[in-house]
Amino acid sequence: MLPSAPQQHGRRPQGARAPRAGRWWAGSLSAPHRHGGRLRRGDSDPRCAVIVGRRSFLFRQVGARGAPGDGEGGRGVSADYWHRAGAGERKRKMAEGERQPPPDSSEETPPPATQNFIIPKKEIHTVPDMGKWKRSQAYADYIGFILTLNEGVKGKKLTFEYKVSEEAENLVATVVPTHLAAAVPEVAVYLKESVGNSTRIDYGTGHEAAFAAFLCCLCKIGVLRVDDQIAIVFKVFNRYLEVMRKLQKTYRMEPAGSQGVWGLDDFQFLPFIWGSSQLIDHPHLEPRHFVDEKAVNENHEDFMFLECVRFITEMKTGPFAEHSNQLWNISAVPSWSKVNQGLIRMYKAECLEKFPVIQHFKFGSLLPIHPVTSG
Numbered sequence: 586m587l588p589s590a591p592q593q594h595g596r597r598p599q600g601a602r603a604p605r606a607g608r609w610w611a612g613s614l615s616a617p618h619r620h621g622g623r624l625r626r627g628d629s630d631p632r633c634a635v636i637v638g639r640r641s642f643l644f645r646q647v648g649a650r651g652a653p654g655d656g657e658g659g660r661g662v663s664a665d666y667w668h669r670a671g672a673g674e675r676k677r678k679m680a681e682g683e684r685q686p687p688p689d690s691s692e693e694t695p696p697p698a699t700q701n702f703i704i705p706k707k708e709i710h711t712v713p714d715m716g717k718w719k720r721s722q723a724y725a726d727y728i729g730f731i732l733t734l735n736e737g738v739k740g741k742k743l744t745f746e747y748k749v750s751e752e753a754e755n756l757v758a759t760v761v762p763t764h765l766a767a768a769v770p771e772v773a774v775y776l777k778e779s780v781g782n783s784t785r786i787d788y789g790t791g792h793e794a795a796f797a798a799f800l801c802c803l804c805k806i807g808v809l810r811v812d813d814q815i816a817i818v819f820k821v822f823n824r825y826l827e828v829m830r831k832l833q834k835t836y837r838m839e840p841a842g843s844q845g846v847w848g849l850d851d852f853q854f855l856p857f858i859w860g861s862s863q864l865i866d867h868p869h870l871e872p873r874h875f876v877d878e879k880a881v882n883e884n885h886e887d888f889m890f891l892e893c894v895r896f897i898t899e900m901k902t903g904p905f906a907e908h909s910n911q912l913w914n915i916s917a918v919p920s921w922s923k924v925n926q927g928l929i930r931m932y933k934a935e936c937l938e939k940f941p942v943i944q945h946f947k948f949g950s951l952l953p954i955h956p957v958t959s960g
Contacts, residue, residue: 700806702771705947708954712940719938723952727794728937730801731855735925737814739862742887743823745815761808768806771949775799778947780829781838788829789841790854791942796825797855802951818859823889826856830896849911853893854932860890861925872924876905876916 709718718724761769779796781788800817803809809817832838833852840851849857864870874880875894885891897909906913918924936942948954 700768701950702768703949704770705774705949705952707945708948709940709944709946715938715940715943717954717956718943718946720956721948721954722957723946723948723954724937725957726805726952727798727801728933730804731797731858731932732929734814734818735859735862735929738818738859739865740867741815741819741863743819743863743889744887745819761803761806765806765808768802768951771951772799772802772806774947774949775802778945779825781832782841785839785841786836787839787841788833788852789942790852790936791841791945793853793855794936794942794946796822798946798952805951818889822855822859826853826889826892829853833900849928849931849935850893850897850909854928854936856889856893858925858928858932860888860893861921861928863888864890864921865925867921872918872921873916876913 709715761772775795775798779792779799781792800809800821804813804817829852838852870880870884870888875891878898881891881895881898885895894912897912898905901908915924915927918927
């Protein structure tokens with residue numbers, strides 16, 4: 586049973602402290618951010634551009650060198666990812682500005698004249714190789730893709746009526762159209778990597794990232810388009826979650842690289858990011874409500890974040906504040922926009938910048954290891 590939110594005068598489990606937003610993920614990024622300098626408001630950076638289908642989005646203040654709400658003046662990110670975003674009128678205005686959708690470029694990006702597809706392979710073999718990853722085109726394209734979908738689902742329910750392009754319908758029937766058959770071996774690698782390890786019978790955020798990379802590749806070869814971004818999350822990725830949850834229950838899969846009680850979740854991360862984006866500006870549901878059993882049961886079918894919470898309570902026993910302490914702390918954050926910003930930072934720091942996760946990521950022609958070029 587979920588404990589009632591303290592703001593609703595619910596009683597905490599014995600021995601459990603009240604959630605404190607100021608202590609989210611304490612100590613995980615106490616040093617200055619590893620990417621060095623930050624983008625200032627209004628700056629553009631070639632690493633922040635991502636091609637989706639045959640159109641491009643340009644993310645300002647978001648990308649390999651920064652995240653929404655990082656602030657100005659090149660300061661490093663502290664462990665308190667979200668709390669800083671709400672301090673002072675200037676930062677409140679910045680947060681509001683960051684919630685504007687990315688500029689929609691109407692210029693078509695022509696496909697390459699020749700595309701030599703290759704079988705993706707591992708490139709990150711040692712900890713120092715992580716520098717190659719963080720400077721790579723693959724990193725820029727991947728995080729740009731995640732943030733594009735984050736903007737697309739903002740404020741929308743899972744029952745939102747989205748448009749699916751004709752190419753996506755063909756994908757359902759034939760996986761990949763015949764004229765793109767040469768891409769199948771490369772793209773299929775990411776799909777194979779996304780369902781867990783058959784030897785260790787485990788699953789974690791690295792496998793989840795492989796499925797997101799699979800979807801990113803489908804966008805880069807034009808099978809999925811910009812118009813499909815909501816369907817990518819609500820139809821394809823949400824169905825993927827359902828399949829993986831069934832596998833987790835059936836085979837009792839072990840969490841790969843779990844941080845236990847100090848991690849956000851044993852298996853997933855992206856549905857918390859996109860799920861919190863769904864709830865931004867919701868008229869009634871606030872972060873404090875996701876620890877309210879009644880609120881979760883009434884709304885989990887519409888919002889990914891609440892469905893994740895519901896699944897956790899099905900799989901784990903004991904007080905919520907004890908087995909999911911990080912999530913419990915999030916309930917004290919005042920708004921979903923701050924939750925969303927903090928989760929993006931946490932995803933970069935705890936998943937995309939961790940060698941145990943990225944050492945298994947594979948690189949090919951669509952998600953290459955070579956550095957981003959300015960052009």
